Amino acid sequence: MILNRITRSFDEAYHTYFVLYTESRNIDFGGAFTNPERRNEPNRFKLVFPDLLQAGALFVKAKKKKALFICLILLALLAVFFRYAGVDIVASDSPEKADLIIVLMGSGPDRILGAVDLYEQGYAPRIVMVENWQPGYELLESRGVELPRDAELAASVGVQLGVPEEAIIILPGNARSTQDEALIINQYLKEQQAGVDKVLLVSSKFHSKRSAKLFRWALGGLDREVKVLSCPTTYDDFNAAAWWQSREDAKRVVSEYVKLVNFYLVDRWR
Numbered sequence: 147m148i149l150n151r152i153t154r155s156f157d158e159a160y161h162t163y164f165v166l167y168t169e170s171r172n173i174d175f176g177g178a179f180t181n182p183e184r185r186n187e188p189n190r191f192k193l194v195f196p197d198l199l200q201a202g203a204l205f206v207k208a209k210k211k212k213a214l215f216i217c218l219i220l221l222a223l224l225a226v227f228f229r230y231a232g233v234d235i236v237a238s239d240s241p242e243k244a245d246l247i248i249v250l251m252g253s254g255p256d257r258i259l260g261a262v263d264l265y266e267q268g269y270a271p272r273i274v275m276v277e278n279w280q281p282g283y284e285l286l287e288s289r290g291v292e293l294p295r296d297a298e299l300a301a302s303v304g305v306q307l308g309v310p311e312e313a314i315i316i317l318p319g320n321a322r323s324t325q326d327e328a329l330i331i332n333q334y335l336k337e338q339q340a341g342v343d344k345v346l347l348v349s350s351k352f353h354s355k356r357s358a359k360l361f362r363w364a365l366g367g368l369d370r371e372v373k374v375l376s377c378p379t380t381y382d383d384f385n386a387a388a389w390w391q392s393r394e395d396a397k398r399v400v401s402e403y404v405k406l407v408n409f410y411l412v413d414r415w416r
Contacts, residue, residue, distance in 0.1 A: 228390070231389065231399055231403070232352070232384075232385070232386035232387065232388075232389030232390075232395065232399050233386045233387060234355070235352055235354075235355045235356070235386075235399065235402045235403070235406075236351045236352065236354055236355060236378065236384075236386050237354045237355040237358045237376040237378070238351075238354065238376060238377070238378055239375040239376050239377065240375075241264060241267075241269050241346055241375060241377050242269070242344065242346075242375060243268075243269060243270070243344075244269055244270045244344040244345055244346045244373075244375065245270060245271075245272075245341060245342040245343060245344055245345065246270055246272050246273075246274050246342060246345045246346070247261050247264050247265060247269065247270045247272065247273045247274070247345070247346045247348060248273075248274050248275070248331060248345050248346065248347050248348065248361075249261040249273060249274070249275045249300065249348040249349075250275070250276075250324060250327055250347070250348065250349040250353070250357060251275060251276065251277075251278040251296045251297060251300070251321070251327070252278065252296070252324075252353075253349070253350045253353070253382065255300070255303055255381075256350060256379045256381035256382040257300070257348055257349060257350060257379050257381075257382075258300040258303050258304055259303075259307075259379060259381045260348045260377065260378070260379025260380060260381055261273050261304070261348045261379075262303075262304050262307045262308075262309055263380075264346055264348065264377060265304075265309055265313070266308070266309075269346060270345075270346055271313060272313050272314075272315060273304060273309065273313060273314050273315070274314075274315045274317065274331070274334070275297045275300060275301070275314075275315070275316055275317070276297065276316075276317045276319050276321045276326070276327045276330045276331065277295055277296075277297045277298075277316055277317065277318050277319055277320060277321065278295065278296055278297065278320070278321045278322070278327070279320045279321060279322045280295060280296065283295070297316045298316065301314045301316055317330055317331070317334055324353070324356065324357050324360050325360055325364070325409075325413055328357075328360045328361045328363070328364035328365070329364055331361070331364070331365070332364045332365055332367065332368065335365065335368060335372060336368065342372060343370070343371070343372060343373065344372065344373040344375065345361075345365075345372060345373070345374055345375070346375050346377045347361055347374055347375065347376050347377060348377055348378070348379055349376075349378055349379070350378060350379060350382045350384060351378040351379070351382055351384045351386060352382070352384045352386070352395070352398040352399065352402055353378075353402065354376045354378040355376070355402075355406075356402055356405055356406050356409060357376070358374060358376040359406075359409060360409065360413070361374045362374050363413075363414055384398060
């Protein structure tokens with residue numbers, strides 16, 4: 147009984163589909179589908195088989211055109227994304243008078259140079275950075291080898307360029323990621339009862355959008371609003387407009403999009 151119901155339902159759907167489809171294509175089946183008296187003829191499929199082939203061919207042709215159109219649209223969207231993928235990961239705000247300049251670790255001297263420029267231009271009285279974790283350092287230290295960490299090197303560069311030593315703050319924390327840096331800065335600002343309402347965030351251009359999102363997310367948990375302005379360094383060599391021409395830039399772009407997806411799906415919900 148159930149099988150008979152399924153068969154009848156399928157037949158009804160099949161009939162309705164072909165009536166609508168063939169009428170829209172002006173195909174005449176001699177009433178084999180539109181005439182209720184002929185619907186139960188056992189040989190009706192044989193009688194209209196040539197017309198069924200014609201309808202099927204038209205249907206497949208229409209589907210192919212639709213699929214081709216969709217593919218062209220997708221290719222166009224992919225081309226636009228490919229063209230602007232490097233530009234989209236850069237976030238740059240106009241610098242304003244602020245309370246702190248936060249410089250992120252992980253990209254050599256270019257970031258501290260950008261932070262020193264902002265300091266010299268009088269945008270903020272202090273530069274803050276977080277001590278970051280570096281693979282292999284514990285092994286060297288266990289064998290009595292002492293090497294300066296990235297934050298110490300960056301602070302040394304700042305001092306040699308004229309920034310007073312007391313204006314540079316290195317926060318301990320052994321940060322392994324940008325998220326770690328953001329959370330350590332969050333804790334530091336919690337301990338500062340007042341006086342920090344705006345910060346300038348200095349990173350590389352390719353890293354600027356994600357780092358700004360992470361810091362706005364992390365500092366959003368404070369009991370006061372802290373404005374985060376993204377001020378990427380002008381000293382890095384990232385070519386946002388033609389990122390595909392450089393293997394290093396291509397790796398940066400792909401890595402940033404993977405990490406952005408991880409931020410949206412994982413990090414921001416922790």
